[in-house]
Amino acid sequence: MMRVMVVDDEPLARDGVRARLARHKDICLVGEAGEGEAAIKMIGQSRPDLVFMDVQMPGMSGIDALRRIAPAERPLAVLLTAYENFAVAGFELQALDYLLKPIDDERFREALDRARAALRSRAHDGVAGTPPPWAERFTVRVGQRIAVVDANDIDWIEANDDYAGLHVGTRVYLLREPLHQLSLRLDPRRFTRIHRSTIVRIDRIAELEALSNRDCLLRLRDGTPLRASRTYVEQLHAALAAR
Template structure:
């Protein structure tokens, strides 16, 4: 991964010297060269470089002052450049990674870049681990619902995808999975299976019936407060008034009323 570098120095010759040295390192990419503190501040905000070579003394806003105007989290890794070592203490007050005295020694320059690589590798490693930890935490918190079922059919096992199921009916110790005009018998009672189904997709409409919501084509209220559902394939199903409110909530995208899945 390339390291994006901003070069800041009020002397054009000094900037060209830094850029020339960086060109010898294939993992270093110069994204900008500026000659004063104000331009450096704007470039750091706009370009968000990984690393900045920053001259300490410049007309107007100094390199130290430009960095102090950024929050610690916004500051890129910084290597200060100066002809005077008396600025070293102030440089490290803004958490500079390194400090190079002019004229710059090639070996010392390469050493500073190695420090940059080590620091970025550690930082990126932590960021990657943080992303992995966040992902794992999100997966741990998210409920896990069945996406397929293994149904025995003689000496064979048939895999029935949950998203292919139209509706499910209770059949004693079995659940009848109606999928694409076929009936598959799953050896699991309906009340137990109900807890393994995604409640945003499957809703109980009767003590003995569960339907996949997006299979419902229409819903008609009956005189006894039950409702008659018709699926897209024409199958009629009766929804008990006990479950109608939960059904309507699911169809409207609202939270399911607790207790209607048991």
């Protein structure tokens, strides 16, 4: 079971997160708080694996509350906000994900899946001789042949029904795996999701352009244009800040 805590000064917002958590049988809600000081105390007492933390709260902000907790005792954090442009501060705290209000259900499920993957990764790190959790290469069928695609060679990935299209230069290799499932096997230090149907290799991004609807236009180093939806923009900024 993953132990989860919810911190938000708005009771309705906490209700929304709690209702979404209730849909997952492997989640145990261990506490709620409506302000920073109470959150710090409860985190110390309950030791959650994951906290959904509102950024803007009266008095102490969610980010300041997390800063007050020693890194060794700090839980995984998904930051919640109605505003943008807090990713750099979140990166400093190694925030797991960034959800804009109103919360998108699919993004919420994805944040939980990222938390599950992060906890599995921590377990792997603590076991000597355990192979790394992130995929380094993929085998794909090309006609009658089997091609091996190195993760380092991938520029970006797109959803294609039950397949994922691995873009390597001018070639596209179809991997029989849904994009959402594949996203959990990719190293988040190298890849980030920018849309429900798109994952990009972070070091391939050459420039960003903000759009009027709060989406973002990316251009890769080879000139390929890609669109980042507003629900992934903060995650994108945090990934770039980490480079």
